Every structure is written in C-alpha cells, then in structure tokens.
Amino acid sequence: MTASRPGGDASVKSVQRVATIIRLLAGEAAEGLRLSDVARESGLGKATTHRLLTALAEVGFAYQSAATKRYHVGHEIVRLGALAARHDLVELARPSLLRLARETGDTIFLSVREGLEAVCLDRQVGAFPIRTLTLDAGDRRPLGVGAGSLALLAFLPLEEIAEIVAGNEERLAGFPGFTPEDLHRLARETRARGHSFNDGRIVAGMCAIGAPVLDASGRVAAAISVAAISDRMGDDRAPMIARLIKEEAKRLGACFTRPASNV
Numbered sequence: 341m342t343a344s345r346p347g348g349d350a351s352v353k354s355v356q357r358v359a360t361i362i363r364l365l366a367g368e369a370a371e372g373l374r375l376s377d378v379a380r381e382s383g384l385g386k387a388t389t390h391r392l393l394t395a396l397a398e399v400g401f402a403y404q405s406a407a408t409k410r411y412h413v414g415h416e417i418v419r420l421g422a423l424a425a426r427h428d429l430v431e432l433a434r435p436s437l438l439r440l441a442r443e444t445g446d447t448i449f450l451s452v453r454e455g456l457e458a459v460c461l462d463r464q465v466g467a468f469p470i471r472t473l474t475l476d477a478g479d480r481r482p483l484g485v486g487a488g489s490l491a492l493l494a495f496l497p498l499e500e501i502a503e504i505v506a507g508n509e510e511r512l513a514g515f516p517g518f519t520p521e522d523l524h525r526l527a528r529e530t531r532a533r534g535h536s537f538n539d540g541r542i543v544a545g546m547c548a549i550g551a552p553v554l555d556a557s558g559r560v561a562a563a564i565s566v567a568a569i570s571d572r573m574g575d576d577r578a579p580m581i582a583r584l585i586k587e588e589a590k591r592l593g594a595c596f597t598r599p600a601s602n603v
Contacts, residue, residue, distance in 0.1 A: 433461075437450060440564070443584055446581075447472045447567045448466070456507045460479045463477055474542060485512070486538060487548035487549055492562075505524065535550060
C-alpha cells in the first residue's frame with residue numbers, strides 16, 4: 341500500500357478550488373464576477389477566494405477590472421486555450437495536407453489568423469525534387485502577404501479588411517508588391533475567383549494558390565495553400581491545384597460543423 345503524502349490532500353483540494361474558480365470566470369467571460377459572486381458560487385469563504393484570485397492574477401490566469409472591480413479570465417488562460425485549439429486544428433488538418441502533398445507533389449501549408457498576422461501552423465512537403473520551403477511552422481507575415489495569408493484576409497468583411505490593411509501599413513513597406521492598394525485589389529480578385537494566387541510576389545520563380553477554410557458560421561477559420569515553382573503553376577496545372585485545394589478546404593471546414601461523438 342502506498343502511504344499518503346503529508347499535505348497531499350490539501351494540495352489536491354487547492355487545485356480543485358482553483359479549477360472551480362477558473363470555470364466560474366470562464367462562464368461569465370464578458371461580464372465578469374464580483375468577489376462575492378465567486379465566493380458564493382464556489383462555496384468558499386471570501387478570504388480564501390480573494391487569496392486564490394490574487395494568486396491567479398499574479399500568473400495571468402485572472403485579472404480584475406479597475407473600472408468594475410469584477411474578475412475575468414486572464415489572457416494567459418486565453419493564450420493556452422488558443423495553443424490547444426491550434427494543436428487540434430493541426431491534427432485535424434494533417435490528413436488534408438498529406439493528401440494534397442501526395443496528389444500534387446508540391447509543398448502544402450496550413451495558416452491561421454492571429455490579430456493582424458497570418459501564422460503558419462503546419463507544412464507538408466510533396467515528392468517533387470524542387471521544393472518551395474518559403475515558410476516554416478511558426479513563421480508570421482502580415483495578413484495578405486502570401487497565398488494562405490491572402491486567403492485568410494480576402495474573405496473577411498470589407499470593413500475588417502480595411503482595418504487590417506491600415507493597421508499593417510508600416511509593415512507592408514517591407515514587402516514590395518504588397519502596398520495597401522495592392523492588397524485591396526488582390527483581395528477583390530481573390531474573392532471573385534474563390535481562391536488566392538501569388539505569382540512570385542514574395543520569391544521570384546515561385547507561385548502559390550490558397551483557399552479559405554470556413555467554419556459553420558461561414559467565418560474564415562484557417563487557410564490551406566500550395567506552393568510550387570512557377571513552371572508547375574501554369575494554365576495547364578493551376579486550375580487542377582485550385583480544385584484540389586478547394587475540395588480539401590471544404591472537407592476540413594465540414595469538420596467544424598460535425599456533431600461531437602457520444603462515445
């Protein structure tokens with residue numbers, strides 16, 4: 341029989357209390373909760389509740405609004421949740437990326453939006469010997485710069501596109517061929533054809549096609565893009581790649597609407 345460790349039960353109880361408070365704050369993410377609300381709902385005394393909330397605030401798991409004095413979920417919890425969601429998305433999208441890499445022989449990217457940027461989450465490389473490794477997982481670009489990034493931008497509401505382009509104006513100066521005027525035009529062209537096309541604007545001799553992944557509400561959740569040397573993106577091949585990538589984007593988007601299993 342394993343002997344119980346001194347203080348073990350108290351440690352477990354503290355973790356359970358903290359978990360309860362985090363769940364309560366998450367349940368009222370918009371309005372937040374007063375100290376008395378958290379104490380009442382958790383069944384803890386006000387002194388204990390205040391001590392735990394203070395500890396959570398110190399590590400970024402909670403914060404108190406200076407204006408309302410209410411407690412909210414902290415940005416660190418939001419960040420960790422986003423990282424977990426990204427991991428799930430990478431695993432969810434991996435079969436699509438592998439199929440595209442196998443069918444096209446080219447390099448496939450998965451990207452998501454983060455604020456004013458596009459972040460590459462995953463990359464799968466096809467069998468064609470000349471590879472276009474223009475992005476690594478974790479690389480960032482201003483939204484609209486690159487095929488996947490442009491697919492993320494172009495299918496947003498027009499007002500949101502304008503705000504993003506204006507917010508990135510200084511950074512866009514470092515990307516010739518991606519002025520604010522260029523991005524607005526490229527976004528219009530992308531919406532009209534249903535996919536983005538980067539014709540060597542970032543790396544000469546390399547092209548890419550991107551398509552948005554839409555969630556159940558029709559909102560852009562991610563983008564898939566295929567990159568290859570220009571000789572492999574001619575009129576004889578580009579339509580086929582566009583069709584394949586749109587099919588995979590639609591297939592992946594359907595996963596966002598699929599009901600959860602009861603297993």
